[in-house]
Structures are given as C-alpha cells and as structure tokens.
Amino acid sequence: MASLSTPLISLPRHPNSSSPSFSTDLRLSSHPALSLIDQCTSIKQLKQVHAQMLRTGALFDPYSASKLITASALSSFSSLDYARQVFDQIPQPNVYTWNTLIRAYASSSDPAESILIFLEMLDHCSECPDKYTYPFAIKAASELRALQVGRGFHGMAIKASLGSDIYILNSLVHFYGSCGDLDLARRVFVKTPKKDVVSWNSMITVFAQGNCPQEALELFKEMEAENVKPNDVTMVSVLSACAKKVDLEFGRWVCSHIQRNEIKENLTLNNAMLDMYVKCGSVEDAKRLFDRMPEKDIVSWTTMLDGYAQLGNYEEAWRVFAAMPSQDIAAWNVLISSYEQSGKPKEALAVFNELQKSKSPKPDEVTLVSTLAACAQLGAIDLGGWIHVYIKKQVMKLNCHLTTSLIDMYAKCGDLDKALEVFNSVERRDVFVWSAMIAGLAMHGQGRDALEFFSKMLEAKVKPNAVTFTNVLCACSHTGLVDEGRTFFYQMEPVYGILPGIKHYACMVDILGRSGNLDEAVELIEKMPIPPTASVWGALLGACKLHGNVVLAEKACSHLLELDPRNHGAYVLLSNIYAETGKWDEVSGLRKHMRDAGIKKEPGCSSIEVNGSVHEFLVGDNSHPLCKEIYSKLDEMALRLKSNGYVPNKSHLLQFVEEEDMKDHALILHSEKLAIAFGLISLSPSQPIQVVKNLRVCGDCHSVAKIISKLYDREILLRDRYRFHHFRDGHCSCNDYW
DNA sequence: TTAGGGTTAG
Missing domain, CATH: 1.25.40.10 (Tetratricopeptide repeat domain)
Structure with a gap:
C-alpha cells in the first residue's frame, strides 16, 4: 500500500492491458489525478491516487472528493469499508458525495447502513437531500422491507416539493410493492402524473411478484392500450406473471410478441422465457429455446435442470447437471428439493451426501431447508440434528426459513423439546415459525399448549394465515377440543379475514x-x-x-x-x-x-433410524440382515404379552389383509411391530425407540406398543400418517383419542 | 459527475 511518505507514485503496467502509466507527478495539479481515477483497475492503484490526493489537499475540492468516492464505492473493485474511510477524510462532503455513499450501501449487503448515512446526512450536510438522494434511500428501505422508514422518506420528499418527481414515484411503487402493500403501490402509480415505461414496469413487477399475476397481465394490456411501448424489462415481468399463472398459451403469445415487436432479446429475457416454459410444464419449448440461445449462463442451465427434475425426468436432469459448465449450489438445491417435494426423501438425502463428499460448493440455507424437510419426512433425526450442529458451527444466521425447517424437523422426528428450544432461541418469529410450532404441538397431542401459542402469536402482533388455522384446527382435532375448534373455525372469516x-x-x-x-x-x-x-x-x-x-x-x-x-x-x-x-x-x-x-x-411400511441409517420394514418382511434375531425377539414379545393376559384384538385380525395366507401371522407381523422389535435389539435401553409409519397405526399395534413400553421399560415414539404417539409406562400420549 | 424497473433454488 502506498504510504504518505512515498515521494513519487510509480506503478507497474497491467500485464494484459494498456493501462496508464502512473509515473506522473501528481503534485502538479489535481486534474491528472482525476483522469487517473477513471483508469484505475484495482483497489491498490486507487489507494495510490488517494494517497497523492491527500497530500495535495485535493480532497478539499468537493468535485475531486466525489470522484474518489464514486470510484471507491461503485467501481468493479470497490470496497464499501474503504469508501467509508475515504468519506470520513473528506472535510466537507457535498450532496453528490453523500448520495454516492447512500447509493453504494443501498445496493450492498448492508442496506441498513444506507439509511443510517441518510440520517447522518440530515445532521451534517448543509444541503438537503435532493431528487437523487430519495431514490437511493427508498431503494434501501425496499431491500429492508422497512415500511415505516420508506413512508418517512415519502413524506419528506413531499415536504421537499419532490412529490411529483417521476424517479421518486417509481421507486415508491417498487418500495410499497416489496413491502407487500400492493394497495399503496397502486395508489402511488395511479397518482403518477406522466407515467413512463418504468412506471408501468414497476407496477407490473409489483403485481407479478406479489402473487397477483392476473393483475400484472391486465396492466400490461392496459399499457399497450395506452400506447406505451414495452421494453425488455416489461417482458421479463410479464413472462414471470405467465409462469406464476401457469398460462402457457399467453406465455407463448408473449414470446412471439417479443419477436414481432423486435424487443431486443438479451440473456435475462431469454432466461425469463425459459423459466416461463419450464413453470408451465413445457420442457420441450424450453429445450428448443435453450438450444438456440446465443448466450447461456448458470441461470439458464439451472432452469433447464429444474424443468426436467420437476417433471420427474431425473435421467435427463442428471444429464443436464453433468453437462453444466459448473455446478453451483443452486443446481444441487434443485435436485435435493425436487426429490424431497416429490416424496423421495431418501434420494434427496443421497444427493446431499454426494454434495458433502464433493467438498464444494458449500451447502447454503436453501440446501439445508430442503434437506431438513427430507429428514422430517423420514424421521431421520440423527442427520437433522447434525445439520443443526452444522448451522451452529458455520455460524449461519438462523433466518425464519431455517428456524421453521428446524422446528418442523424436530417435531416430526419426535423431539418436541428440541423444537421448543429452537423456537425459544430465536428473536425473529414470522407467521411460518409460529405456525410450525403450533403444528408441532398439535401432532404431539398437546392441543391446549398449541392454542396457548396461538394466543401468544396474536399478542406478538403476528397475523395468522390459512396455514396457521389449519394447524390450530388440527390441534383441536387431535385433542378433542370440539368447542374451541368450532369457535376458531367460525371466527376465521369475520375476525381474521381468512376464508376457510x-x-x-x-x-x-x-x-x-x-x-x-x-x-x-x-x-x-x-x-x-x-x-x-x-x-x-x-x-x-x-x-x-x-x-x-x-x-x-x-x-x-x-x-x-x-x-x-x-x-x-x-x-x-x-x-x-x-x-x-x-x-x-x-x-x-x-x-x-x-x-x-x-x-x-398401499402396503404398510415402518421405518426406524438406528445409528444414522434408516431401516424399513413391510408387513411380514424378512429381508433385513438381522431377520432371525428380529423374529426371535417377536416370539419373545408374543410370549411376554400373552403371559400378561394380552389377547389380540380379533377385529383387527379380521380386517383388511392383502395376502390371504398371511392372515394368521398378520397381526404379529405388522410392520410397526417388526420395527419395534428391531429397536429393542439394536438400541440401548436409554434410547427411545422411534418408528415412523406411512399409514395410520393399527389398533392392535397401538395396544401392543402400550404394553411393551411397560414390560420392557422403554419409551416408544410412533409417528403415523397423522400424528405422534408417545408410549411410556403403559400409556399413550394420545389418551387413546386418535 | 449522481436516479427508478428485470430471470434461478425454500
């Protein structure tokens, strides 16, 4: 780094370019320094110019100082920390200088800093924020979804007589939309006096991204009727709306419209077209476009991969995966999440294992959310818990998505205490976090606690959604809270505005x-x-x-x-x-x-996780390597049950059995009993036996599990298709209400 | 010398 005592700056030439020679004496005037700023290609070069400017006092000149700030904050090699240091050395920053810093932070990973600098500006700058300041500050508020802050800027802009500046109004449309207030966004849009193409684009984007694709498409038609010529950005949002609406016909019309109207196709627009085709289920259209695209990036490849994976064509999906120039984490995530969401959690975990083995890329939160969901489906608490530790070790921030997934995983894997621990450990709880916790309590039969959490959620001013009510009603159903259920159900629409x-x-x-x-x-x-x-x-x-x-x-x-x-x-x-x-x-x-x-x-199937691997049993299954031991344990169980006066419930025996010749043994050979027997021989007495069954637990198995829990002094946790049963000391947590 | 709108995975 250049030091202030360096008398003359001399930089090596950049090997591959004709970058300027810096062997000029910058002390002669500030102008050469200014032209050199534009030619800097690295932070090192910029620092040398900076040093020279400090020495010549060039920073006292607001114009020169601004040039330096722009280069430090906005160039390709910029560093915000450095920009801030430079800023602090400028004796009297002018509005332009402040604007540049606010702008740089607004689109950085730390937009809150942008707002803090705006406030600092109010205190320290002799001039007021101008028509350039507000769009940047509003952008920062959009990034943060800080509704109140943005409204404040809106009010200040009006007071400063900037209320009809089209740049500010367009930023506000985008801002209100990204805060989820579509109504306010629309009001600003309607009141924008001379709408330009960006005004229309902003409003169309707000609708497309705010789950109102129909409104987005209608607005697009209105825009055409008003003779405002759409551009490539318009078409990206319109395509996104088609994709959300799953409207292939209109999507195809939009693509031909793009060609007819000679809207210049660029990579982003092509990717939006690809995405529309894939979301509308036409991977063939997508492939045709993909093959003729002059330029492709990782998004194009990932979209194609997603197209095949969503259709369950994993052969082609893997082929695309192998052919991609590089597999970034999004590509891995597409595979993991599509397996998880199509009921193939084991395949999802296998991909996660591959990812771990490949060392790079590193899993991100999306990876972990999908993998945790796969663990939840399988009841694979060992891997789920490992991911929790991984999150802590990587010092990853627990955002609401991850929190929700962890709570859901622990609850579905039977560890309600851990789920509560995660819930209590976080500061931010959105409606999904609360809903997951309510669902967890509900599935464990703790209906009253679930309802108490619902009240606490309302106290915390978190607005319940349709999913919250499904979970609340589920809690009432599992605990037999009939009156409460009725009350909530009939309150949904009048009190909470949610249509059942x-x-x-x-x-x-x-x-x-x-x-x-x-x-x-x-x-x-x-x-x-x-x-x-x-x-x-x-x-x-x-x-x-x-x-x-x-x-x-x-x-x-x-x-x-x-x-x-x-x-x-x-x-x-x-x-x-x-x-x-x-x-x-x-x-x-x-x-x-x-x-x-x-x-x-559907064949009954029970699985149990032992030492991190999942073992599956079907009715009468004898494919397990420890089959012999399992069956002798079952015989022993039958004897002990009998000597305790247990008589199998004949009505269950007479119930539906697929194979006639299995009838005699069917009861004792139910998959959940096989899994429990395996748990008894392979887990230490202190470990609970955790079984996941794909169907509703059978009545006989329920009775047997109760007795086994007492006879063998073991805790048995059985998760069936609908809920959990905790067997302990001869009782079940469901109180036989299931 | 400064501004606003766009595509991928939950």
Whole structure:
C-alpha cells in the first residue's frame, strides 16, 4: 500500500492491458489525478491516487472528493469499508458525495447502513437531500422491507416539493410493492402524473411478484392500450406473471410478441422465457429455446435442470447437471428439493451426501431447508440434528426459513423439546415459525399448549394465515377440543379475514366426526360454499369407522370414490367397517371389486433410524440382515404379552389383509411391530425407540406398543400418517383419542 | 459527475 511518505507514485503496467502509466507527478495539479481515477483497475492503484490526493489537499475540492468516492464505492473493485474511510477524510462532503455513499450501501449487503448515512446526512450536510438522494434511500428501505422508514422518506420528499418527481414515484411503487402493500403501490402509480415505461414496469413487477399475476397481465394490456411501448424489462415481468399463472398459451403469445415487436432479446429475457416454459410444464419449448440461445449462463442451465427434475425426468436432469459448465449450489438445491417435494426423501438425502463428499460448493440455507424437510419426512433425526450442529458451527444466521425447517424437523422426528428450544432461541418469529410450532404441538397431542401459542402469536402482533388455522384446527382435532375448534373455525372469516378453505373444512369435519357429532359434520358438508373434496369425505368416513356408522360410511365412501375412484384408503376403511360389524358378504364383494379393478392397498411400511441409517420394514418382511434375531425377539414379545393376559384384538385380525395366507401371522407381523422389535435389539435401553409409519397405526399395534413400553421399560415414539404417539409406562400420549 | 424497473433454488 502506498504510504504518505512515498515521494513519487510509480506503478507497474497491467500485464494484459494498456493501462496508464502512473509515473506522473501528481503534485502538479489535481486534474491528472482525476483522469487517473477513471483508469484505475484495482483497489491498490486507487489507494495510490488517494494517497497523492491527500497530500495535495485535493480532497478539499468537493468535485475531486466525489470522484474518489464514486470510484471507491461503485467501481468493479470497490470496497464499501474503504469508501467509508475515504468519506470520513473528506472535510466537507457535498450532496453528490453523500448520495454516492447512500447509493453504494443501498445496493450492498448492508442496506441498513444506507439509511443510517441518510440520517447522518440530515445532521451534517448543509444541503438537503435532493431528487437523487430519495431514490437511493427508498431503494434501501425496499431491500429492508422497512415500511415505516420508506413512508418517512415519502413524506419528506413531499415536504421537499419532490412529490411529483417521476424517479421518486417509481421507486415508491417498487418500495410499497416489496413491502407487500400492493394497495399503496397502486395508489402511488395511479397518482403518477406522466407515467413512463418504468412506471408501468414497476407496477407490473409489483403485481407479478406479489402473487397477483392476473393483475400484472391486465396492466400490461392496459399499457399497450395506452400506447406505451414495452421494453425488455416489461417482458421479463410479464413472462414471470405467465409462469406464476401457469398460462402457457399467453406465455407463448408473449414470446412471439417479443419477436414481432423486435424487443431486443438479451440473456435475462431469454432466461425469463425459459423459466416461463419450464413453470408451465413445457420442457420441450424450453429445450428448443435453450438450444438456440446465443448466450447461456448458470441461470439458464439451472432452469433447464429444474424443468426436467420437476417433471420427474431425473435421467435427463442428471444429464443436464453433468453437462453444466459448473455446478453451483443452486443446481444441487434443485435436485435435493425436487426429490424431497416429490416424496423421495431418501434420494434427496443421497444427493446431499454426494454434495458433502464433493467438498464444494458449500451447502447454503436453501440446501439445508430442503434437506431438513427430507429428514422430517423420514424421521431421520440423527442427520437433522447434525445439520443443526452444522448451522451452529458455520455460524449461519438462523433466518425464519431455517428456524421453521428446524422446528418442523424436530417435531416430526419426535423431539418436541428440541423444537421448543429452537423456537425459544430465536428473536425473529414470522407467521411460518409460529405456525410450525403450533403444528408441532398439535401432532404431539398437546392441543391446549398449541392454542396457548396461538394466543401468544396474536399478542406478538403476528397475523395468522390459512396455514396457521389449519394447524390450530388440527390441534383441536387431535385433542378433542370440539368447542374451541368450532369457535376458531367460525371466527376465521369475520375476525381474521381468512376464508376457510378445503383443508379447514376437512379438519372441522374431522373434529366434529371424531367426537361423535356426525350429524353436525354432515350438515357442515352440505352447507359448504365450495364443493367438498375427497379429503372432506375421507374425514367423515374415518369418523364413521370410529363410531361404527355403516350407513353413513357407505354414503361417504361413494362420494369419495366418485371423486377419486382409485382411493385404496377408502376401500380399506369401508372394508374394515364391514368386518367390524360382521358384514362378510360386503367385505368379499369389496375385495373382489378391488381385485378386478386392480386397486391395491398401499402396503404398510415402518421405518426406524438406528445409528444414522434408516431401516424399513413391510408387513411380514424378512429381508433385513438381522431377520432371525428380529423374529426371535417377536416370539419373545408374543410370549411376554400373552403371559400378561394380552389377547389380540380379533377385529383387527379380521380386517383388511392383502395376502390371504398371511392372515394368521398378520397381526404379529405388522410392520410397526417388526420395527419395534428391531429397536429393542439394536438400541440401548436409554434410547427411545422411534418408528415412523406411512399409514395410520393399527389398533392392535397401538395396544401392543402400550404394553411393551411397560414390560420392557422403554419409551416408544410412533409417528403415523397423522400424528405422534408417545408410549411410556403403559400409556399413550394420545389418551387413546386418535 | 449522481436516479427508478428485470430471470434461478425454500
């Protein structure tokens, strides 16, 4: 670094360019320094010019000082810390100088600093913020989604008679939109006197990104009607709206419109077109475009990869992955998240392992969110916990996404205390964090606590959304809180402004049906303003099974099968109701129908994680390497159960069994029992046995697990399709209400 | 010498 005592600056020539020689004596005047600033290609060169300017007193000249600030803050080799140091050496910065610093921080990773500098400017600058200052400051507020701060700037701009400056107004449209206040954004837009193309683009973008793609497209048509010529930026947002609306037809029209109107295609626009095709499900269109694109970047490749992965064409997806010039973390994330979201959590974890082995790139928060979701699906708490430690070791900030995923993972893996610990450890809790915690408590049968958290959430002024209410109603359903459930359900729209959706109706039918209020449940279904779906009839059918109501069950089942003719769960439930009530002709009739139609019961499958690896068991499974030991443990269990006076519940035995010859052993061979037996032989007595089952736990297995927990003095945690059962000392946390 | 709007993974 140049020191102030260096008498003459002499820099080496840049090897590959004709960069200027710095062997000029800068003491002669400030002008050569200024022209040299423009030619600097590194921070080192800039520092030398800076040193010289300090010596010549050039920083007293506001124009020269500004040039230096611009180069330090905004050039390709800029460093904000350095820019700030330079700034502090300028005796009297003018508005331009302040603006430059505010601008640089506004688009940096630390936009809050931009706002602090704005406030400093008010105190220390003799001039007021001008028409250039506000767009930068408003941009910083947008980045921070700081609604109140931005509103403050808006008010100040009006007071400074800058209220109709088009640059400021356009920034404000963008700002209100990014804070989620589409209404205010629109109001500013409407009041903008002479809208230019940027005004329209800003408003279209706000709609496209604010989940109002239809409004975005309508505004685009309005823009055309007003004879404002759209440009490439307009088309990017319009394409993004088409993608969100999944409107391939309009998307294709937009692409041809781009060509007809000779809007210059650039990389960003091509990528937006690619994205639209992929989101609208036409990977063929995407491929055709991709092949003719003159320039491709990592976004183009990742979008193609995503296109194949979303369609489940993993062969092609992996081919794209291998062909990409480099695999950045986004590419890995596409694979992990598409596996996770299409119900292939094991494949998701395998990709995560590959990523770990490859050493680079490093997982980012998106990777961890998807991987945690895969762990949650599998109940793989060892890996999930490892990721938690990894986050701490990397000193990654727990943002709300990660917090939500951790809470969800711990809750779904059975460790509610850990989930609560994560919840309590964070300062910021958005609606997703609260909702995940409420869901966690609900699935563990702690309905009253869940409702208490809901109250605390309201106290914390966090607005509940539709998901929150699904979880709250779920809590009521699992704990049998019928009156509370009814109250929340009927408060949703009038008090919280959330229209009950299909999931809320299904939950409510479940609450009412499960508690025996079958008539009220039917009445609710009949009064639904939206057509009931299979899940609503399924909830009613489940309630009928619980209360042995054959007539209503048949009605619910026929509605269900009308909507979803291949719903094996419906057949199994009805068949079991018939079996319990001794209607054997109906049972065999149903089974024949299933056989003829080729509908198979989803096989029960239980998994258990031991020492970080997941073991899976099907009914009567004998494929496990420790099969012999598992079966001798099962025999021992059966003996001990028998000597304790346990009699298997015959009605479960008579229920739906896929293979006839398995009937005799079916009960003792249920997958959850195999998994428990394996847990007993492979885990130490202090470790809880944690089993995840893909279907609802069978009644006999539920009773057996209770007794085993007492006989063997073991804690058993069983997660079924709907909730958790904690077995301890002969009792279950669900209090047999499930 | 300064300004506003755009594409990828949850």
